[in-house]
Amino acid sequence: xxxxxxxxxxxxxxxDWRKLAQGLHARYLVADFGSAARFVAAVGDxxxxxxxxxxxxxxxxFVDLRLVTDDAVYREDDGTEHVIEWVTQQDVELAxxxxxIAAAHGLDADPTSVxxxxxGLDTSRSATIAPVWAALLTGxxxxxxxxxxxxxxxxxxxxxxxLWFGDADDNEPARQRFHxxxxxxxxxxxxxxxxxxxxxxxxxxxxxxxxLTVIADHDGNTGIICADLSAATPx
Numbered sequence: 001x002x003x004x005x006x007x008x009x010x011x012x013x014x015x016d017w018r019k020l021a022q023g024l025h026a027r028y029l030v031a032d033f034g035s036a037a038r039f040v041a042a043v044g045d046x047x048x049x050x051x052x053x054x055x056x057x058x059x060x061x062f063v064d065l066r067l068v069t070d071d072a073v074y075r076e077d078d079g080t081e082h083v084i085e086w087v088t089q090q091d092v093e094l095a096x097x098x099x100x101i102a103a104a105h106g107l108d109a110d111p112t113s114v115x116x117x118x119x120g121l122d123t124s125r126s127a128t129i130a131p132v133w134a135a136l137l138t139g140x141x142x143x144x145x146x147x148x149x150x151x152x153x154x155x156x157x158x159x160x161x162x163l164w165f166g167d168a169d170d171n172e173p174a175r176q177r178f179h180x181x182x183x184x185x186x187x188x189x190x191x192x193x194x195x196x197x198x199x200x201x202x203x204x205x206x207x208x209x210x211x212l213t214v215i216a217d218h219d220g221n222t223g224i225i226c227a228d229l230s231a232a233t234p235x
Contacts, residue, residue, distance in 0.1 A: 003072040003086040006230020012092045016099045016109035019231035020183035021162070022085045022147070023068030024095055025114040028107040029061060036063050039105050046097045052090045054098070055158060062110070065098060066158075067091040070147060085147030085154070087231075116183040119163040120224070123177065126151040126165035133163055179222050186210065186227040193225055 009019055017024045030036040036058045043065070047053035055066040072086035102109065123129060130151040134144040138155045146154040153163040168177060184192055189210040196215045197203065204222060205214035213225045 001069060001072060001088040001090060003069075003074050003084065004088055004092065006228065009087055009092070009231035010233050012096075013233055014092065014095050014099070015233065016102065016111055017067075017095050018111050018114050018185040019087065019228045020114060020116040020185075021118060021226075021228075022087070023066050024087055024091055025067075025116065026065045026095070026098065027110045027113050028063045028065070028102050029110055030063055030107060031061075033058065035105070035107075039063055039102065039107060042101045042105065043098055046101060047094060050090060050094055050097075052094055054094065062113075063107075064114070067095055074149070082149040083147075084149065112185045112188045114185055117161045118181040118183065119161050120166055120179050120181055121163060121177055122166040122168035124168050124170050130165065137163060176220070176222060179224060181224045181226050183226045183228070186229055186232040189213065189225060189227045196225070 006019070009024075014024065016028075017026045019025075028039065030039065040056055040058065040063060043054065043056070052069070055068075057064040067087070068085050069088040069091055070085055071083050072088045074082045074084045074086065076082070099109070121129075121133075130144045130153060131141060134141055134153050137143065137153055137160045140156070143153050143155055144151055146152075146156060148154065151165055155162075182192070193203065193206075193209075193213050193215065200218055201215045203213060204216045205212075210227055211229050214222050215225060216222045
């Protein structure tokens with residue numbers, strides 16, 4: 001099934017959901033574990049009908065859901081096809097059904113609270129070092145390049161954050177090459193940046209804001225606040 005571009009996801013009008021990194025994410029607020037279990041069971045039934053299911057996490061007062069297709073098709077301009085993890089039409093359809101199920105259960109969505117962490121490592125030798133990180137993070141060599149045409153490390157169980165590799169020039173002066181990327185809903189980027197600054201952080205690069213804002217701590221270590229604006233709908 002073909003991957004959906006950001007504007008296609010935005011056009012779907014999924015008000016309860018936000019696209020973070022590769023997938024769609026939602027949080028629904030629940031009164032207790034029983035309410036969460038009944039909601040998840042209903043979501044499971046809907047997934048059975050479509051032959052597709054979300055990742056689910058139940059916490060204290062909430063249910064988190066993630067939708068992504070493991071075998072989405074990405075086509076390069078020359079027609080070369082890659083099988084990747086990404087949002088497809090089946091994710092959009094199931095997201096709509098889940099929204100309806102949540103409404104039927106009297107649950108409120110809390111889309112601004114969703115977030116996702118990824119790790120970034122700048123290197124000029126991703127193919128060389130990726131096997132080490134695949135083994136270290138997941139213990140599974142197949143995690144290298146899973147769901148991506150690159151060397152990115154992705155744990156099939158979702159227990160550890162994805163690790164992607166950025167470009168680096170070995171001739172550059174020594175600098176921080178590892179950083180954390182925090183994906184948030186687009187409408188809370190400004191709030192998150194302000195909170196980091198209020199805590200003593202410094203904005204060192206906002207040239208690509210609000211999609212990417214680089215924040216440094218007191219020691220100069222950097223992290224990036226990220227938002228997928230291509231799939232954003234008015235809020």
